[in-house]
């Protein structure tokens with residue numbers, strides 16, 4: 001009792017945001033409506049809020065409360081975190097703490113980069129957000145450092161280098177703190193690298209473990225790589241994993257094998273395009289499931305591994321689900337790694353389906369020809385049925401909301417020669433990136449926001465968009481689903497019908513990850529805006545020319 005009283009007195013004198021977040025706080029993050037403590041709005045990455053002040057009726061009166069400039073012209077894909085009235089957000093070049101109610105900047109700590117840094121980044125100069133734990137803000141940097149800042153002051157507490165970035169490694173991922181360990185992934189599969197997941201001590205930065213996603217000779221799975229191909233085998237880990245605190249298991253998606261040209265690395269190429277179930281304390285792999293063996297198509301399986309407890313054949317089941325870039329929606333038993341369902345949620349022509357017994361795709365001649373070096377029309381394109389942009393899952397409606405991509409592309413493998421620090425893909429990039437939707441060359445909607453039944457992959461509704469959406473999705477108990485457009489509109493949809501209820505022009509393309517929280521009886525929604533991600537870099541979509549860059553954070557609430 002005395003200790004409690006002292007703690008209360010101490011807390012009263014600390015400035016807002018200064019109290020330390022515990023492992024328990026993080027574990028309860030999904031139900032904590034006052035804070036946004038986790039990437040993905042909860043360890044389960046469901047991006048679902050029980051808040052209802054913003055609902056199907058009131059959303060029409062949603063208005064901006066404040067706007068905060070990032071002073072940065074890159075793609076803004078970072079997810080804000082909120083703790084005790086302070087909002088923590090990152091760009092590639094800075095970490096910032098902002099008063100969540102007023103938008104007033106409390107501190108800003110810049111990242112100092114060596115001038116050659118941007119050269120080694122494949123798909124946008126970005127950062128996807130921070131992690132909070134024990135009074136510290138953790139982030140990664142493009143030159144492959146992991147940094148801990150004091151949440152109160154922004155001052156650096158520790159900084160650790162993961163690897164020399166110059167041969168093609170970069171970090172954009174938001175760290176995950178699980179069982180007190182700071183876990184980070186890394187990018188670089190397009191540069192002939194061999195990638196990994198790291199664990200760091202939260203207090204000191206001490207390196208605790210490294211789990212390679214491509215095994216060395218003699219390690220489990222090494223027989224899936226011929227010769228020395230494992231050395232440039234890729235397997236990046238650029239999106240934050242989910243965590244089940246009861247099972248003490250982290251679920252982390254693994255990227256594509258390198259090079260794209262599959263003929264040079266005959267075999268399954270474990271653990272590329274897989275999900276790894278890991279022990280957060282040791283990095284030990286508990287089980288793995290591979291989505292796309294011997295993948296020629298850059299079908300990174302990094303995108304979020306959403307955890308939910310759903311009924312499968314009438315039986316409550318702990319699952320991990322994934323709207324995979326290869327076009328199939330997977331539901332897997334997360335205690336065992338057993339596949340429960342896999343159905344296409346977009347047009348797919350490289351596989352007829354997924355064999356539920358083996359988990360392996362049933363190949364069509366498209367992938368057979370592609371591996372043999374012939375030119376094919378590929379659906380979905382190498383950007384996938386969905387790229388990195390995270391889905392939301394409404395546990396009450398049992399529906400996943402995903403910004404899906406609706407275009408194919410011409411694909412042709414060519415020889416690849418490894419040169420340290422250069423692109424190493426083995427794909428003819430001169431063939432163009434977008435395949436016309438119809439045979440007569442007309443271009444229909446290139447994307448849909450879809451409400452997907454996880455067990456069938458079928459859409460309950462779909463909201464088309466001429467230009468594909470590359471923002472994260474947020475679902476709420478108010479029956480409102482938030483998403484954003486590359487043309488700048490932040491949008492709200494009816495969760496049951498897909499009817500568009502509201503939108504607001506943010507001034508640049510929305511590629512951020514919306515979040516919501518409640519402070520002093522008001523529900524707020526925040527999203528970053530700022531164009532410059534993978535579609536704007538590679539699609540050649542002329543319509544993007546009229547969209548100005550310029551990163552900022554918008555916060556909205558319902559007008560009383």
Ligand code: CA
Pocket residue numbers: 189190255256298300
């Ligand atoms: Ca990739």
